[in-house]
Amino acid sequence: MAIKIESHQNKIFKRVKGLNLRKNRDKEGVFVAEGLRFISEIPLDWPVELFLMTEAFAEENGVELFENRAATYILSEELFSLLSDTENPQGVLAVCKKQKEDREKIWLKEDSFFLLAEELNDPGNLGTVIRTADASGVDGIFLSKGSVDVYNPKVLRATMGSIFHVPVFQNIALDDISSELKNRGISLYAAHLKGECLPYHLSLQKSCAFLIGNEARGLSQDAANLCDQWVKIPMPGQAESLNASIAAGILLYEVVRQRLR
Amino acid sequence: MAIKIESHQNKIFKRVKGLNLRKNRDKEGVFVAEGLRFISEIPLDWPVELFLMTEAFAEENGVELFENRAATYILSEELFSLLSDTENPQGVLAVCKKQKEDREKIWLKEDSFFLLAEELNDPGNLGTVIRTADASGVDGIFLSKGSVDVYNPKVLRATMGSIFHVPVFQNIALDDISSELKNRGISLYAAHLKGECLPYHLSLQKSCAFLIGNEARGLSQDAANLCDQWVKIPMPGQAESLNASIAAGILLYEVVRQRLR
Numbered sequence: 001m002a003i004k005i006e007s008h009q010n011k012i013f014k015r016v017k018g019l020n021l022r023k024n025r026d027k028e029g030v031f032v033a034e035g036l037r038f039i040s041e042i043p044l045d046w047p048v049e050l051f052l053m054t055e056a057f058a059e060e061n062g063v064e065l066f067e068n069r070a071a072t073y074i075l076s077e078e079l080f081s082l083l084s085d086t087e088n089p090q091g092v093l094a095v096c097k098k099q100k101e102d103r104e105k106i107w108l109k110e111d112s113f114f115l116l117a118e119e120l121n122d123p124g125n126l127g128t129v130i131r132t133a134d135a136s137g138v139d140g141i142f143l144s145k146g147s148v149d150v151y152n153p154k155v156l157r158a159t160m161g162s163i164f165h166v167p168v169f170q171n172i173a174l175d176d177i178s179s180e181l182k183n184r185g186i187s188l189y190a191a192h193l194k195g196e197c198l199p200y201h202l203s204l205q206k207s208c209a210f211l212i213g214n215e216a217r218g219l220s221q222d223a224a225n226l227c228d229q230w231v232k233i234p235m236p237g238q239a240e241s242l243n244a245s246i247a248a249g250i251l252l253y254e255v256v257r258q259r260l261r
Numbered sequence: 262m263a264i265k266i267e268s269h270q271n272k273i274f275k276r277v278k279g280l281n282l283r284k285n286r287d288k289e290g291v292f293v294a295e296g297l298r299f300i301s302e303i304p305l306d307w308p309v310e311l312f313l314m315t316e317a318f319a320e321e322n323g324v325e326l327f328e329n330r331a332a333t334y335i336l337s338e339e340l341f342s343l344l345s346d347t348e349n350p351q352g353v354l355a356v357c358k359k360q361k362e363d364r365e366k367i368w369l370k371e372d373s374f375f376l377l378a379e380e381l382n383d384p385g386n387l388g389t390v391i392r393t394a395d396a397s398g399v400d401g402i403f404l405s406k407g408s409v410d411v412y413n414p415k416v417l418r419a420t421m422g423s424i425f426h427v428p429v430f431q432n433i434a435l436d437d438i439s440s441e442l443k444n445r446g447i448s449l450y451a452a453h454l455k456g457e458c459l460p461y462h463l464s465l466q467k468s469c470a471f472l473i474g475n476e477a478r479g480l481s482q483d484a485a486n487l488c489d490q491w492v493k494i495p496m497p498g499q500a501e502s503l504n505a506s507i508a509a510g511i512l513l514y515e516v517v518r519q520r521l522r
Contacts, residue, residue, distance in 0.1 A: 124385060128504045137497035158504075165499040200518050234517055236398035238426040242510075243389045243419075249507040250514045256495055257461050 002063045005052075005075040008082065012073055016052060016083050016095060022149045025098075031151035034085060034093040036061070041161025047097040054080045057091035070094070085153035098151065101140075101167040107184060112139035113255050114209035115248060116177060116188070118223045119146040122215050126150065127158020128245040129212075134162035136252035142172045144223070174211070178226035181209055188227045190219055191247050193240075195232030199254040202231065210251045215244045263324045266313075266336040269343065273334055277313060277344055277356060283410045286359075292412035295346060295354040297322070302422025308358040315341045318352035331355070346414035359412065362401075362428040368445060373400035374516050375470035376509060377438060377449070379484045380407040383476050387411065388419020389506040390473075395423035397513035403433045405484070435472070439487035442470055449488045451480055452508050454501075456493030460515040463492065471512045476505045 005013050018024040019032050030049060033039055042048060048070040053063070054077050066072045081089055106112065115133045120126045126148055133141055148155060150168050181188050186207040189199075202208070211227055213219030218241070224230065233242060233250055242250070266274050279285040280293050291310060294300055303309060312327040313334045327333045342350055367373065376394045381387045387409055394402055409416060411429050442449050447468040450460075463469070472488055474480030479502070485491065494503060494511055503511070 128507065131500050132503060132507050134498045135494075135496040135500035135503050160500065160502070162498075162500050198521070200521065233396075233514070234521065235396040236517060236520075237395045237423075239392050239396035239421065239423050241421070242393060242396050243506070245504070245507060246389065246393050246510040249503075249510050253494070253511045253514075256497060259497075260459070260461065260495065 002058065002067060002072045002074045005073050005079065008079060012050070012052075013075070013079060013083070016093075019095065020085070020153070022152070025149070025151050029098050030095050031098060031156065032085075032093050032153060033096050033156065034153060035090045035157075036092055038157065038161060039092060039094050041164055042094065042096060043164050046099070046164060049095040049097060051092065051094050052080070052083065053093075054089075054091035061092075085157075099167075101169060103169065106140040106167055109139055110207070111205065111259075112186075112207050113204070113252075114138060114140050114142065114181075114186070115252065116142045116144070116172075116174065116209055116211040117147065117213075117244070117248075118144045118174060118211065118219055119214040119217075120212075120244060121148050123148050123152050123154035124158045125215055125243070125245050127155040127160075129248050130155075130159045130166060130168060131162040132245060132249045133252055134159075134166045136249075136256050138166060138252060141166055141168045142177050143168065143170050144174050145171050174223050174226055187229070189251075190224045190227035190230045191251060192219060192224055192230035192232060195230035197229055197231050198234060199231050199251055202229075202254070204255045204258045208255065210248070212244050212248050212251075263319065263328060263333045263335045266334050266340065269340060273311070273313075274336070274340060274344070277354075280356065281346070281414070283413070286410070286412050290359050291356050292359060292417065293346075293354050293414060294357050294417065295414060296351045296418070297353055299418065299422060300353060300355050302425055303355065303357060304425050307360070307425060310356040310358060313341070313344065313354050313356075315350075315352035322353075346418075360428075362430060364430065367401040367428055370400055371468070372466065372520075373447075373468050374465070374513070375399060375401050375403065375442075375447070376513065377403045377405070377433075377435065377470055377472040378408065378474075378505070378509075379405045379435060379472065379480055380475040380478075381473075381505060382409050384409050384413050384415035385419045386476055386504070386506050388416040388421075390509050391416075391420045391427060391429065392423040393506060393510045394513060395420075395427045397510075397517050399427060399513060402427055402429045403438050404429065404431050405435050406432050435484050435487055448490070450512075451485045451488035451491045452512060453480060453485055453491035453493060456491035458490055458492050459495060460492050460512055463490075463515070465516045465519045469516065471509070473505050473509050473512075
């Protein structure tokens with residue numbers, strides 16, 4: 001039976017409310033997935049701790065499917081809106097465990113490809129990068145220290161569920177990962193306005209990785225220096241730069257193109 | 262000499278405040294460019310009606326360069342913040358005239374390419390689409406009825422100045438423009454999840470145009486039916502769709518790639 005929460009002094013309520021802070025998500029190793037569409041993307045084998053829903057949502061959608069999977073709590077619209085990150089809440093959220101991604105496992109595949117990013121700060125941008133990387137079939141995403149938290153609700157929403165599909169590693173020291181790539185013979189390409197090579201001239205059928213920079217500043221010199229080659233996306237028009245997620249999309253899709261049979 | 266505005270009853274102040282509504286921008290044929298970076302993108306021959314700046318901005322940057330170009334008004338931070346669309350205003354904005362784009366002119370170029378979009382609703386998305394289209398060297402952008410206004414401050418900010426570089430036509434009837442393209446022998450390709458052709462297999466060296474759909478719904482059946490061919494961007498990963506601006510970027514950059522010498 002679903003359990004009712006009737007006060008904002010309730011322990012579960014207070015705990016979920018606390019999860020809008022990164023430090024609490026980090027400490028507990030969980031995150032909040034909100035909305036029916038997003039929740040429907042949670043894979044069956046992904047650990048869910050609990051569901052919270054409004055009375056209206058429970059009446060319309062039933063609670064059984066949720067209860068069968070994890071503890072399910074029902075609360076008023078008013079209380080729910082205090083937990084929601086959206087303006088028009090759909091009335092359902094899940095507290096999910098973060099997946100402990102196995103960094104060794106991602107190296108096992110032959111001809112893999114990876115995306116690295118330095119200090120991406122815009123939540124919508126990072127979410128779109130993850131969604132795009134997922135679509136392209138990337139084998140892993142590495143985010144440097146100083147990036148926005150991937151479990152920030154706005155990032156999660158923009159991933160459209162891709163957070164459940166692609167291994168994302170946070171708080172990565174870029175010099176560590178670049179050494180690791182080097183040791184494994186995987187070329188690391190920087191997306192750089194001063195690059196001299198076009199993406200179309202790279203050999204991307206073998207394992208490779210791309211590093212993209214911050215939305216406003218681009219790549220730091222230190223980060224750019226870690227790369228084997230600087231790649232410039234051509235801009236025959238007048239814009240001086242591309243949005244970070246667009247740059248990622250163009251580079252990752254060049255891998256897709258080159259690997260089509 | 263710059264003129265001081267000291268009350269929110271001031272006519273200029275009230276007029277500029279009114280420009281946050283689309284109907285007033287439409288009626289007056291002007292829009293607001295905010296922030297120093299954005300203003301620095303205004304081409305020299307673009308008509309500017311007036312500048313508004315805070316006392317602090319005027320002290321730090323001087324007013325001469327602005328005054329030489331258009332009437333310049335100075336007001337307090339408090340009044341300025343009532344006009345600003347950003348949380349941390351830089352203290353300067355310009356009221357610019359909309360450019361009357363000449364629809365005949367864009368057909369003059371040989372081997373041109375165009376982007377059409379149906380009901381793009383997200384301001385950041387539309388701005389990024391325009392910026393990306395500019396970078397790729399597109400010759401014109403056509404937005405269907407029901408799209409967010411291109412002169413919405415959030416759209417403008419996301420264009421990063423590209424609004425000054427690319428002709429954008431709003432409130433377009435898609436059946437009109439598709440007929441016009443057909444009459445001119447320009448192929449129109451729909452970005453469509455049910456497409457059977459990959460963008461890499463199209464011949465994009467001759468004139469062409471792409472039509473992308475709404476962020477959530479994709480293309481309507483009616484709009485898709487106007488196109489010569491449906492194109493599918495491959496998704497070897499698990500994501501079910503791409504963000505509209507990413508899809509536009511991948512398609513437009515396939516034109517760029519095919520046209521490189």
